[in-house]
Amino acid sequence: MAKPGAKPALLSGGNPQIAMGHGDAPVQAYIAAMPGWKSDVGRRLDALIEGAVPGVRKAVKWNSPFYGVEDQVWFLSFHCFTRYVKVAFFRGASLQPVPPGESKSQDTRYFHIHEGDPVDEAQFAAWVKQASQLPGERM
Numbered sequence: 001m002a003k004p005g006a007k008p009a010l011l012s013g014g015n016p017q018i019a020m021g022h023g024d025a026p027v028q029a030y031i032a033a034m035p036g037w038k039s040d041v042g043r044r045l046d047a048l049i050e051g052a053v054p055g056v057r058k059a060v061k062w063n064s065p066f067y068g069v070e071d072q073v074w075f076l077s078f079h080c081f082t083r084y085v086k087v088a089f090f091r092g093a094s095l096q097p098v099p100p101g102e103s104k105s106q107d108t109r110y111f112h113i114h115e116g117d118p119v120d121e122a123q124f125a126a127w128v129k130q131a132s133q134l135p136g137e138r139m
Helices: 024-033 037-052 121-132
Strands: 057-061 064-068 076-080 084-089 109-114
Touching (some): 037 076, 037 084
Antiparallel strands (some): 064 076
């Protein structure tokens, strides 16, 4: 168990180990614990998601932030890996244009952000807005 005020442990690939919880606080704790450049990416993703979907619901589950418009129904999450941040759009195959990262799930598509990658913020926000209007994933 971590001591109060201690930084969260980093799991495989540098993903922060954050206790499951609902609301903005656990998501902000996750973002603050993202290592190095990934924390800036997390802050920017969170701001873009909030801007595209006012009142978005947030939670941390399975050591990843989740975003949705209904209780327990999610349209997006992200996760830290060693060399990139992986954004998962759970109904990404229905987005236009389709995000580039393929998945074993026919519905899910990924968007990877590597250090120094320029992110087309207008396209990302458009994906988020579209994703929020599709049926979410109950988890």
